[in-house]
Amino acid sequence: MAKGFLFDASRCVGCYACVIACKDRNDLQDGSENWRSVERFEFGTYPDVSTISISMSCMHCTSPVCAEVCPGKAIRKRAEDHIVVVDSENCMGCKSCLTVCPFGAPQIAKDGKMHKCNYCLERVGSETEPACARACPFGALHAGPVEELQKISLRGAAKRLVMAMEPSGLVGKR
Amino acid sequence: MEIKKTICGICTASTHCGINAYVENGTIVRVEGMKEHPSNEGTLCVKGASSRQYVYNRDRIKYPMKRRGERGSGQWERISWGEALDTVAESLIRIKETFGPESVVFLAGYTKWLRPYLQRLAHAFGSPNFCSETGLCYSATVVASELNYGSTFPPDIGNTRCILSWSVNPFFSNIRLARRILSAKERRAKIVAVDPRVTPLTERADLHLQLRPGTDGALALGIMHVLFRENLYDARFVEEWTSGFDELKEYVQQFDPEHVEKITWVPARKVEEAARMLGEIKPACIVQSASSTVHHTNGVQNHRAITLLSGLTGNFDVKGGNWVQPETYLYTFSSAPTNEKKIRLVDRLPDLPPRIGQDKVPLWCQLHSEAQSVLIPFQIKSGKPYPLKGFIGMGANYRMWPGSDFMKEAMKELDLLVFSDFFMTDTCQMGDVVLPAATSFERSEMKHWSDRYIMLTKPVIEPVGESWSDIRIIFELAGKLGLNDQFWNGDYEAAMNEMMAPSGYTVAELETFPSGTFIKNPVIPDFKKYEKEGFQTPSKKVEISSSLLKGCGFDPLPVYREPKYSPISTPELAKDYPLILTTGSRLPMFLHSEMYNVPWCRSLRPYSMVDMNPSDARERKINQDDWVYLETKRNRIRVRANLTETVLKGVTHMVHGDKEADVNLLIEPDYLDPISGFPGFKSLLCEVRKISTMP
Numbered sequence: 001m002a003k004g005f006l007f008d009a010s011r012c013v014g015c016y017a018c019v020i021a022c023k024d025r026n027d028l029q030d031g032s033e034n035w036r037s038v039e040r041f042e043f044g045t046y047p048d049v050s051t052i053s054i055s056m057s058c059m060h061c062t063s064p065v066c067a068e069v070c071p072g073k074a075i076r077k078r079a080e081d082h083i084v085v086v087d088s089e090n091c092m093g094c095k096s097c098l099t100v101c102p103f104g105a106p107q108i109a110k111d112g113k114m115h116k117c118n119y120c121l122e123r124v125g126s127e128t129e130p131a132c133a134r135a136c137p138f139g140a141l142h143a144g145p146v147e148e149l150q151k152i153s154l155r156g157a158a159k160r161l162v163m164a165m166e167p168s169g170l171v172g173k174r
Numbered sequence: 175m176e177i178k179k180t181i182c183g184i185c186t187a188s189t190h191c192g193i194n195a196y197v198e199n200g201t202i203v204r205v206e207g208m209k210e211h212p213s214n215e216g217t218l219c220v221k222g223a224s225s226r227q228y229v230y231n232r233d234r235i236k237y238p239m240k241r242r243g244e245r246g247s248g249q250w251e252r253i254s255w256g257e258a259l260d261t262v263a264e265s266l267i268r269i270k271e272t273f274g275p276e277s278v279v280f281l282a283g284y285t286k287w288l289r290p291y292l293q294r295l296a297h298a299f300g301s302p303n304f305c306s307e308t309g310l311c312y313s314a315t316v317v318a319s320e321l322n323y324g325s326t327f328p329p330d331i332g333n334t335r336c337i338l339s340w341s342v343n344p345f346f347s348n349i350r351l352a353r354r355i356l357s358a359k360e361r362r363a364k365i366v367a368v369d370p371r372v373t374p375l376t377e378r379a380d381l382h383l384q385l386r387p388g389t390d391g392a393l394a395l396g397i398m399h400v401l402f403r404e405n406l407y408d409a410r411f412v413e414e415w416t417s418g419f420d421e422l423k424e425y426v427q428q429f430d431p432e433h434v435e436k437i438t439w440v441p442a443r444k445v446e447e448a449a450r451m452l453g454e455i456k457p458a459c460i461v462q463s464a465s466s467t468v469h470h471t472n473g474v475q476n477h478r479a480i481t482l483l484s485g486l487t488g489n490f491d492v493k494g495g496n497w498v499q500p501e502t503y504l505y506t507f508s509s510a511p512t513n514e515k516k517i518r519l520v521d522r523l524p525d526l527p528p529r530i531g532q533d534k535v536p537l538w539c540q541l542h543s544e545a546q547s548v549l550i551p552f553q554i555k556s557g558k559p560y561p562l563k564g565f566i567g568m569g570a571n572y573r574m575w576p577g578s579d580f581m582k583e584a585m586k587e588l589d590l591l592v593f594s595d596f597f598m599t600d601t602c603q604m605g606d607v608v609l610p611a612a613t614s615f616e617r618s619e620m621k622h623w624s625d626r627y628i629m630l631t632k633p634v635i636e637p638v639g640e641s642w643s644d645i646r647i648i649f650e651l652a653g654k655l656g657l658n659d660q661f662w663n664g665d666y667e668a669a670m671n672e673m674m675a676p677s678g679y680t681v682a683e684l685e686t687f688p689s690g691t692f693i694k695n696p697v698i699p700d701f702k703k704y705e706k707e708g709f710q711t712p713s714k715k716v717e718i719s720s721s722l723l724k725g726c727g728f729d730p731l732p733v734y735r736e737p738k739y740s741p742i743s744t745p746e747l748a749k750d751y752p753l754i755l756t757t758g759s760r761l762p763m764f765l766h767s768e769m770y771n772v773p774w775c776r777s778l779r780p781y782s783m784v785d786m787n788p789s790d791a792r793e794r795k796i797n798q799d800d801w802v803y804l805e806t807k808r809n810r811i812r813v814r815a816n817l818t819e820t821v822l823k824g825v826t827h828m829v830h831g832d833k834e835a836d837v838n839l840l841i842e843p844d845y846l847d848p849i850s851g852f853p854g855f856k857s858l859l860c861e862v863r864k865i866s867t868m869p
Contacts, residue, residue, distance in 0.1 A: 017222075029773075031773050042820070046787075134207065138352065
């Protein structure tokens with residue numbers, strides 16, 4: 001069953017909860033190693049200013065180019081859930097993955113090797129999903145089987161359509 | 175690995191989140207939000223997610239310590255708890271005998287849970303001077319509401335169809351509130367957001383009124399002008415239940431939308447649109463900020479004008495409007511009544527000497543049962559009306575004060591400085607005795623939530639170092655002061671049972687719900703209670719014209735006055751300092767002076783930065799990340815420039831509490847609202863100058 005993330009930019013406010021929940025869950029005490037990051041953008045000038053925040057990590061691509069170029073064959077896609085994992089033993093620190101990754105996901109850590117999001121695969125207790133999606137206070141980040149993510153995405157799109165339609169009677173006297 | 179239930183206690187008492195702490199060999203190895211907890215439903219904010227680096231922070235105070243050598247020299251001697259408490263108690267008794275108990279100040283900052291018991295200690299000791307950060311947060315909004323209505327009134331967001339949010343950005347300060355606003359929006363409620371900045375809330379609003387900082391009152395009066403002109407107000411409510419309406423109507427004549435646009439910079443069209451939404455969509459509620467609107471030199475009056483909009487539009491004490499509910503415990507409306515007031519010994523205040531501030535802000539003191547902490551340094555310096563000699567600060571930080579250096583210098587004049595805290599802050603560094611406090615993970619704490627939820631936590635780990643729960647510190651100090659009989663003979667469980675007696679809960683029962691529980695017999699108030707009881711004001715009506723303000727020599731109407739310093743009120747000053755400085759809004763990763771020492775949080779914002787509009791920056795040849803001086807006529811700080819369109823041209827914004835660049839050095843200690851004593855943090859004048867050569 002393929003698994004992955006779904007990110008809804010319309011619900012992201014750039015609060016960084018996902019970034020730090022990831023560090024806590026994966027014990028990344030070093031501030032510079034970010035398996036998940038939030039990038040913020042600003043557009044326009046007064047009175048039409050808008051901001052967009054994007055939360056990014058490894059996307060667990062169907063055809064991960066990082067794995068293709070890795071000379072040490074350290075990166076592999078798991079057959080059972082399509083999660084892309086890295087085996088540090090075989091990583092030689094060449095940064096080829098960083099060069100080709102379209103999402104800037106690979107992190108070259110202090111040990112000189114590449115580390116990245118592992119979808120919080122080892123879970124205990126009530127850890128039903130990756131820490132980032134669990135923490136997100138505003139429903140911007142989801143994780144799970146791709147079929148479920150598609151449903152969430154569809155529902156979100158439908159909701160946005162509904163919100164864009166102004167039903168009569170809400171504003172103004174009936 | 176064990177999963178233990180607790181709460182995050184980092185932010186304010188009304189918003190804390192439920193936490194699952196994963197504990198291995200007595201150490202927290204990770205945290206996650208508690209799914210079954212109604213406050214956060216499994217989620218966390220960035221601060222709560224950082225809990226481990228907060229609890230196991232290298233700045234934690236591990237042992238009680240006393241000063242060796244000069245104050246502030248950084249030389250400390252580890253002592254036992256027994257010696258620490260004996261030293262403090264002996265000093266307190268000596269001060270009491272020489273100068274009277276009122277010369278000791280008991281101040282509670284963060285965390286807030288200890289407040290009822292610290293106030294009890296102060297009053298039992300004989301000092302009226304229990305005070306807290308409410309000297310400059312929240313209480314002035316309560317005072318403003320009470321002057322109008324005789325009560326406070328939280329918004330009924332769950333049932334509303336229109337939200338007027340006024341200078342609040344809960345996405346960064348209060349995820350519980352933000353999630354409820356998002357839910358309301360999904361139910362198609364409309365949002366009108368007033369804020370001088372672009373924030374996640376204003377971006378999600380149907381209408382954003384981006385006003386010049388400090389002009390909130392003029393904007394509210396402008397909305398009233400349109401409500402009256404277009405007959406959109408609740409004439410029956412006004413007729414039956416208000417006093418002073420005709421004077422108000424007369425007064426707001428001048429606040430036509432075009433004039434209001436000149437004052438506030440909000441386009442007249444938007445003022446009209448806001449008034450129509452508020453007048454036409456029922457029910458509508460006002461989501462108030464705890465402090466933004468009252469951090470102005472005209473703060474209380476501005477806030478009165480804002481909250482009057484509720485009554486004028488027929489949204490007071492109705493379902494989906496603002497609903498009058500009794501505060502039950504620590505700023506929450508949990509529907510489980512408690513004995514908090516009784517335990518705080520508030521009823522002893524009339525028999526004690528006057529509180530700090532009672533001479534300067536008598537009305538605030540009449541409506542709020544604490545001393546006015548903002549005025550402490552003035553009384554230390556003047557010795558009037560009586561000298562202050564001792565200071566017991568729990569979670570206190572001098573950087574809270576306007577003109578923070580003024581408070582710091584004043585504190586040094588005291589004979590006794592005792593601080594309990596989690597971290598060795600630079601405030602603690604000034605102390606004579608420093609005591610280590612335990613975090614929410616290391617203590618047992620009773621908490622209420624306005625979701626009608628209650629929880630009694632158990633420690634999930636042993637205390638870090640020799641730290642103690644704040645309550646234990648208070649109870650044991652009370653014992654050393656001979657006040658055991660007033661502190662349940664040291665039995666905290668007995669205290670909690672007394673606290674909860676009106677709800678029928680006991681500690682034994684609460685302990686059976688490790689994740690907390692919904693209140694079993696909630697006391698849910700009716701709507702429109704005023705129809706039976708009238709309003710809790712002197713006239714029993716909504717006092718648009720306030721008899722209490724009039725009695726104190728203030729204007730009884732919610733009049734608008736310019737900030738003491740503004741381009742309009744002080745044009746000469748504005749020549750040298752042409753930019754408006756508004757301070758103290760939140761970033762997600764910091765909270766007041768907290769979290770700067772947490773590496774995870776600091777890594778998200780490694781530098782102190784002032785937000786300024788790119789066009790203002792261009793005029794000054796300032797680029798993104800350039801080092802600049804942020805300067806007022808009082809002082810200057812060195813920060814980096816953050817160029818952003820989220821602030822208006824002509825406006826700058828800087829967070830507070832950052833010891834690397836303390837923006838409270840820039841405001842004068844007496845730049846205050848005369849009614850409340852609240853500092854005008856959010857409307858100052860400044861200039862930003864590029865530093866061409868770095869020292």
